[in-house]
Amino acid sequence: MNQSARPNNFFSLLEGALPRIVVAPSFVAMVIFIYGFILWTLYISMTKSTFLPSYDFVGLAQYVKLWSIERWYVACRNLLVFGFLFIAICTGVGLMLAIFLDQKIRAEEYIRTIYLYPLALSFVVTGTAWKWILNPGLGIERLVREAGWTSFTFDWLVNSEMSIYAVVIAAVWQSSGFVMALFLAGLRGIDDSIIKAAQVDGASLPRIYGRIIIPTLRPVFFSSFIILTHIAIKSFDLVVVLTRGGPGYSSDLPATFMYAYAFSRGRLALGASSSMMMFFMVMAIIVPYLYSELRRKRHA
Amino acid sequence: MIRKLRLLLAAIAAVTMFAASAFAGEVEVLHWWTSGSESAAIQELQKMLQKEGHSWKDFAVAGGAGSNAMTALKSRAVSGNPPTAAQVKGPQIQDWAELGVLANLDDVARAEKWDSMVPGVVADIMKYEGHWVAVPVNVHRINWMWINPAVFKKAGARIPTTADEFFDACEKIRQAGMTPIAWGGQAWQEATAFESLVASVGGNDFYRKAMIEADEKALASDTMVKVFEMFGRMKQYTDKNAPGRDWNLATAMVIKGEAGVQFMGDWAKGEFTAANMEPGKDYLAVPVFGTDDAFLFNVDSFIMFRVSDPDAQAAQKAMARLILSPDFQIVFNVNKGSIPVRSGIPEDAFDAVARDAIKAFEATARSGGLMPSMAHEMAVSPAVRGAMLDVITNFFNSDTSAADGARQLAAAVAEAKM
Numbered sequence: 001m002n003q004s005a006r007p008n009n010f011f012s013l014l015e016g017a018l019p020r021i022v023v024a025p026s027f028v029a030m031v032i033f034i035y036g037f038i039l040w041t042l043y044i045s046m047t048k049s050t051f052l053p054s055y056d057f058v059g060l061a062q063y064v065k066l067w068s069i070e071r072w073y074v075a076c077r078n079l080l081v082f083g084f085l086f087i088a089i090c091t092g093v094g095l096m097l098a099i100f101l102d103q104k105i106r107a108e109e110y111i112r113t114i115y116l117y118p119l120a121l122s123f124v125v126t127g128t129a130w131k132w133i134l135n136p137g138l139g140i141e142r143l144v145r146e147a148g149w150t151s152f153t154f155d156w157l158v159n160s161e162m163s164i165y166a167v168v169i170a171a172v173w174q175s176s177g178f179v180m181a182l183f184l185a186g187l188r189g190i191d192d193s194i195i196k197a198a199q200v201d202g203a204s205l206p207r208i209y210g211r212i213i214i215p216t217l218r219p220v221f222f223s224s225f226i227i228l229t230h231i232a233i234k235s236f237d238l239v240v241v242l243t244r245g246g247p248g249y250s251s252d253l254p255a256t257f258m259y260a261y262a263f264s265r266g267r268l269a270l271g272a273s274s275s276m277m278m279f280f281m282v283m284a285i286i287v288p289y290l291y292s293e294l295r296r297k298r299h300a
Numbered sequence: 301m302i303r304k305l306r307l308l309l310a311a312i313a314a315v316t317m318f319a320a321s322a323f324a325g326e327v328e329v330l331h332w333w334t335s336g337s338e339s340a341a342i343q344e345l346q347k348m349l350q351k352e353g354h355s356w357k358d359f360a361v362a363g364g365a366g367s368n369a370m371t372a373l374k375s376r377a378v379s380g381n382p383p384t385a386a387q388v389k390g391p392q393i394q395d396w397a398e399l400g401v402l403a404n405l406d407d408v409a410r411a412e413k414w415d416s417m418v419p420g421v422v423a424d425i426m427k428y429e430g431h432w433v434a435v436p437v438n439v440h441r442i443n444w445m446w447i448n449p450a451v452f453k454k455a456g457a458r459i460p461t462t463a464d465e466f467f468d469a470c471e472k473i474r475q476a477g478m479t480p481i482a483w484g485g486q487a488w489q490e491a492t493a494f495e496s497l498v499a500s501v502g503g504n505d506f507y508r509k510a511m512i513e514a515d516e517k518a519l520a521s522d523t524m525v526k527v528f529e530m531f532g533r534m535k536q537y538t539d540k541n542a543p544g545r546d547w548n549l550a551t552a553m554v555i556k557g558e559a560g561v562q563f564m565g566d567w568a569k570g571e572f573t574a575a576n577m578e579p580g581k582d583y584l585a586v587p588v589f590g591t592d593d594a595f596l597f598n599v600d601s602f603i604m605f606r607v608s609d610p611d612a613q614a615a616q617k618a619m620a621r622l623i624l625s626p627d628f629q630i631v632f633n634v635n636k637g638s639i640p641v642r643s644g645i646p647e648d649a650f651d652a653v654a655r656d657a658i659k660a661f662e663a664t665a666r667s668g669g670l671m672p673s674m675a676h677e678m679a680v681s682p683a684v685r686g687a688m689l690d691v692i693t694n695f696f697n698s699d700t701s702a703a704d705g706a707r708q709l710a711a712a713v714a715e716a717k718m
Contacts, residue, residue: 248696265686
């Protein structure tokens with residue numbers, strides 16, 4: 001009796017612990033390789049490290065230095081411009097495309113695939129293609145000029161005032177299809193009967209969208225904002241391929257700044273402090289937003 | 301701190317050496333020569349080493365003009381498992397030597413008489429506290445102008461030897477409807493042209509003060525303002541598609557006759573050769589105006605890490621010896637388009653441009669005009685070089701005044717020196 005119960009007990013114990021056992025390795029890996037290295041980077045950012053890590057503590061000196069470098073200001077301003085435009089345009093275009101596609105149109109699957117397709121490409125491919133398209137000597141400008149409008153100018157890529165906007169174009173092209181897919185899934189999840197009821201009440205279609213449908217998409221706005229924000233802040237490959245941070249360093253972003261200082265200039269501590277600044281930026285945007293969203297859910 | 305790291309590295313190295321001793325006489329070589337002609341050139345060394353019975357483990361890291369390779373090297377070194385040899389150049393050799401992880405190559409150098417074969421300026425970069433710790437491989441001259449004479453002829457312009465003649469020629473080429481300067485709009489290319497102008501406007505002593513010693517007074521001086529003025533003047537003679545352009549695309553503009561001249565190191569020659577153009581006839585390579593007596597050099601080199609296994613040491617020493625052997629110097633440099641770093645190499649295998657460079661190399665080594673290139677990581681630390689490149693590229697791509705440019709240059713360098 002006792003003997004037969006023991007394995008039973010063992011297995012039920014094992015069964016209870018199994019999820020924890022399965023998750024444990026990846027949990028440990030995450031603690032070390034994400035949070036552990038965040039702390040390590042934080043420490044490195046407060047040392048004198050040059051081309052190899054060193055552990056001489058210097059406090060916040062590297063941060064003071066970082067904020068005295070002109071190029072860092074350019075990178076931060078670019079991130080502000082890029083992040084705002086990228087998120088706003090992607091969300092706007094994505095929502096618009098989703099609403100149009102939601103009108104039960106013909107060949108919807110094909111159109112949806114076409115819009116979603118850029119997501120399948122890496123930013124490196126996008127960057128290379130747009131480098132050609134936006135180059136005044138090869139792409140749009142030349143095309144329009146050869147079509148007869150000889151004074152047409154579209155030189156954002158090589159104009160240091162406008163280069164960051166050229167990056168926005170390519171990034172929006174890449175990501176708005178993905179936002180569209182998110183919104184489309186959200187739209188399809190809305191109960192038809194609400195819309196029917198509104199129609200019975202005599203509401204016009206724009207009014208239904210403005211008052212009923214878009215407000216119910218709130219969680220989708222939330223997740224697309226989170227995803228687009230972190231894409232914007234970690235943006236690296238697109239700029240490297242499209243403009244190499246140029247002309248000059250006019251389209252530099254914090255991520256490319258960090259790479260240059262940490263890995264090719266032998267200023268590891270300064271690079272670490274710039275990456276901590278990026279970390280704080282993400283925290284500053286995401287944490288309050290997350291907090292307000294989660295609190296709303298609890299109260300609802 | 302450095303001592304602590306050194307101890308750690310030594311301890312870990314001692315442990316890993318035990319494991320490594322099973323592969324007798326192997327060298328593991330980290331390099332970034334991965335393009336066609338470059339990898340062909342480095343494979344010659346591999347063959348020679350294998351002929352002597354040693355084995356070669358290739359550790360090639362492509363991309364980033366060596367910065368990817370440096371990242372790989374740092375992580376290997378920090379984890380206590382560095383390769384036997386690594387392609388490291390310029391002031392970075394000193395950084396590695398300071399950690400105490402490099403092998404002393406004095407006995408090979410003595411036996412092979414490196415000190416009498418390699419010019420002192422180059423040797424100094426390879427030495428740490430008077431001991432050889434790195435082996436130079438090749439020499440590139442940086443201050444070249446690559447000229448399409450057909451373009452100059454069509455425009456009625458003369459091949460320039462002074463700044464005035466240069467801008468005069470540019471004006472004529474522009475009026476004839478062609479692009480005077482084939483400009484590659486990347487920071488290092490802009491710095492390549494800029495440092496040639498520093499030597500041209502200020503002369504060798506000024507170049508040494510500004511670009512090698514990074515002296516802040518020289519960087520903010522009136523001479524530097526003149527350099528910036530001339531540098532800024534070049535912009536009107538470039539086409540507007542230049543930003544971001546790769547160097548070989550700029551060379552192609554000269555080859556096709558769309559542009560008159562390019563400022564670039566002698567690796568540009570490979571492009572002309574590949575286009576079946578003949579030096580002296582289809583294209584000209586002349587020193588940048590005003591820099592006949594200057595030779596800005598880029599020397600690639602290998603550092604050797606300290607190993608304790610005698611077989612590995614033997615292989616390492618053989619590699620060091622073979623790199624400077626006449627056979628390798630000829631076959632490597634002919635393939636790569638550079639010139640030998642040592643004297644006493646027969647010139648007949650080299651083309652006309654290389655022979656000119658060899659003559660200038662020897663003459664400037666005597667006259668003192670042989671100077672390391674800032675743009676190509678030979679003269680100042682990566683931090684200072686980065687600061688200089690930022691100011692130079694920002695100046696060229698904005699409407700900063702020349703006086704502000706010089707001021708910013710001095711300030712940025714002061715910040716980077718820490």
